[in-house]
Amino acid sequence: MTGRLQGKRILLTQSKDFMGPVLHQVFVEQGAEVIADDQPLLDPDRPRRLVEQAGQVDVLVANLAIPAPRNPATEVSDEEWASVFDHLVTPLPRLARAVLPQMLARGAGKILVMGSASALRGRKNVSTYSAARGAQLAWVKNVGIEVADRGVQVNAIAQNFVDNPTYFPPSLQADPAFQQRLKQDVPIGRLATPMEDAMFAVFLCSDECNFLVGQAFPFSGGWAV
Numbered sequence: 001m002t003g004r005l006q007g008k009r010i011l012l013t014q015s016k017d018f019m020g021p022v023l024h025q026v027f028v029e030q031g032a033e034v035i036a037d038d039q040p041l042l043d044p045d046r047p048r049r050l051v052e053q054a055g056q057v058d059v060l061v062a063n064l065a066i067p068a069p070r071n072p073a074t075e076v077s078d079e080e081w082a083s084v085f086d087h088l089v090t091p092l093p094r095l096a097r098a099v100l101p102q103m104l105a106r107g108a109g110k111i112l113v114m115g116s117a118s119a120l121r122g123r124k125n126v127s128t129y130s131a132a133r134g135a136q137l138a139w140v141k142n143v144g145i146e147v148a149d150r151g152v153q154v155n156a157i158a159q160n161f162v163d164n165p166t167y168f169p170p171s172l173q174a175d176p177a178f179q180q181r182l183k184q185d186v187p188i189g190r191l192a193t194p195m196e197d198a199m200f201a202v203f204l205c206s207d208e209c210n211f212l213v214g215q216a217f218p219f220s221g222g223w224a225v
Contacts, residue, residue: 003031004206009037010059013091018065018166019114019159022194023201030202032059040066041091049209051098058204060099061140063114064088064136067168068129076128088132092139100147107151112204113140115216117160117224133158137216144214155204155212160220162192187222 005027015024015036027034035054041047041064051057066087069080075218092113118126119134137156144154161182162168168191172178174190197219203209204217218224 003029004202004208005059006031008032008058008205009035009054009056010205011037011054012059012061012063013037013041013050013095014039014063015067018063019127019162019197019201020063021165022180022198023061023063023114023134026195026198026202027061027205030206032205038062038201040087041094042086043178044094047091047094048098051095051102057099057102057109059110060095061111061112061114061201061205062095064091065114066129068118068126069164070125071128072125073127079121081128084128084132085135088129089139092136098145100152103152104147104150109152110205111140111143111152111154112201113137113156114156114201115156115158117158117218117220119216120158120218120224141214142218146212148213153210153213155214156216157197157200157204157219158224159192159218160195160223161186161190162197162219163194183222186220188219192219192221 010027010032012020012024012034016038024034024036037050055142066084113136115136116133117138118130137158138154140154200219
């Protein structure tokens with residue numbers, strides 16, 4: 001059986017964090033050639049070098065993650081703010097400058113940002129993280145519109161309560177207080193499986209999906225609707 005990503009060359013960032021491991025596995029199972037990089041993109045020149053080394057990139061999956069600082073707004077330091085934005089937001093325009101020219105020249109390509117529903121619903125003590133995730137989604141909406149008529153689709157999955165090692169490690173999932181929170185806060189009453197999220201990403205990266213532009217899809221079991 002031919003995979004839904006057969007023949008696609010996918011550049012995946014932070015491949016060992018957040019959704020990286022399951023995305024890597026599922027993309028390969030679906031026929032893609034995956035160029036995986038496992039480092040945060042803090043070096044300003046690293047996105048350019050990654051794309052140059054990769055060659056043709058049919059799909060860029062910007063999987064960017066950092067543990068969320070938890071501080072009240074009165075205690076958010078300049079260092080915290082800068083670090084979170086350097087990890088989650090600043091790599092996006094650098095990646096775009098590196099990869100969009102070849103996509104636009106071909107008249108085909110996709111960028112998928114693995115984002116967070118934290119940008120869609122207010123919460124206490126995570127203003128820095130939520131602001132950075134919100135900036136990601138604003139970037140997606142605007143760049144998506146900019147390049148849509150030239151054959152390139154830019155979208156995001158705005159997720160929360162998806163089983164992954166960065167934000168929901170086994171120790172947290174085993175905590176009775178967290179289990180109670182799931183029942184109270186998430187209408188579906190559970191975490192999404194990594195596979196559920198990965199297969200949604202497969203659809204967005206595939207040739208089955210060519211009419212979605214600048215969208216930030218909530219994927220949170222009803223937590224953010």
